[in-house]
Amino acid sequence: MKTIQKSALALAASSLLATTAFAQTAPAAEAPEASPITANVTVTNDYRYRGISQSNFKPAIQGGFDYAHESGFYIGNWNSSISWIGDQYTNNGGFTGRGNTGTSVSAPIEMDFYAGFKKEFIGEGFASDLGLLQYYYPTSGIPNTAGFTANPNTTEIYAAQNFTFGPITGFAKVSYALTTLFGVVNSTGSYYPDLTVNYDTGIWGLALNGHVGYQYVAGNVKNGSSNWVGATIPNGTSNSSLASYTDWKLGVTKDFGGGLSANASYVGTNAATYKGAYSYSSPSGANLGRAGALVSLTKTF
8 A cells, every 4th residue: 555655646757768860951859758658666675555564564565657648647557565464364463363363365465556637727836636546455365254354455536736835845635435445344434634745955866755644444343343352342333443543754865866766764653553443463463553764765767
């Protein structure tokens, strides 16, 4: 679940086409046209999405491509290695005690497909962005959990407003779940507002980055459900009181030129390791939303 990395869908464009040679009598050659198709690949020490580790604090490889039409229409795909779905079904995972101990579950990848329209209606540097995003997880071996979990595949719509004030750029965005959210039952209607701000220092290609978001989880738990450690949850308990949380990020990005950049960040959340019927816990019992350092290297083509 990328920031875009999942949190930023737009990637820096790079010129891929070269102009053909002109005859000696022709005018000077024009600058190469930018390709409407860009691609990207990233390696990172931990895949965090909305502050929660998707790879159990282990390295991940990510990549995708985007097509942007001059009209403002765009479409793209982004992918990352993950472990969180399979981790929940291990001997120490979240579903231990529900008859699923030792179940072998395969869900090694997240695939995101998105399309939208982005245009500078307000003015230059102030692009408005509307789109649809489908998170798809190819899975196998997930047992019947009697309604305690939902399909992890999730569909969201989003609206974002980008802004530019001199060296300061960023966007404010709201995402809304049209389906259940990442396997949480009765969670259709969940939403995630967030704000990202970047400051170009003008020194050595360095930019400072800041981000804050709030994941609201809609709906109620399944009646008569129990939590990860066996305690009974009162009927009608809200998902929001159990699973909602705030996340944040502070970092710096270095642009090396040629489409190559690196980022170092410190991220964290106030998500509880165990709370009611929900777990932000790794198989070893660590809080997947705990504060930690991220380092990544990205190449765009």
